[in-house]
Amino acid sequence: GAGVSQSPSNKVTEKGKDVELRCDPISGHTALYWYRQRLGQGLEFLIYFQGNSAPDKSGLPSDRFSAERTGESVSTLTIQRTQQEDSAVYLCASSKPGSGAFFGQGTRLTVV
């Protein structure tokens, strides 16, 4: 596709379960970003991948959060032992040199 694709669009999970969120960036985009957005709030930086460099994980809120990226392709964000405070929209974006970042539609995660 032409844009950033995220799946699932919505996810409801029980507290304590693990969840995996997926992001397909725009082809050719070397950078990939994950952000968290709580209702009515701004974007909270989670993690940033750039090419083959070590990712910037400085925004991950706890060791329950992890992310991987295969080369310059798909990324998955995993949240283990989900808590109610993890409920939010998780946004993924990708970018290439000289461009801004382009966002997917996000995954709305609800922990019940």
Add this chain to the structure above:
Amino acid sequence: AQTVTQSQPEMSVQEAETVTLSCTYDTSENNYYLFWYKQPPSRQMILVIRQEAYKQQNATENRFSVNFQKAAKSFSLKISDSQLGDTAMYFCAFMKSPSPGKLTFGQGTILTVHP
């Protein structure tokens, strides 16, 4: 570390009028990029306009223009002839150079356009 500050949590404007959203940032970098993003209720983040720090000329995209003051570290967005569809949350963002670099966002400004 870079910080981006939007001091206006909410703004409103009448349709067809002009509104300016404020953004300031703090960085020790000399080369960087600045962006404004729009997030309507659909939650899709849309890139509105971008500015490269080494360019003195202010960026313009149709009804959207910026006032970039590098020395003051200020980057405001002016929306002319406001339309109902401009109602959204607007985010200012900073990207380190070389592009693409880490992207840092401000807190956002909710803009409401009234008929």
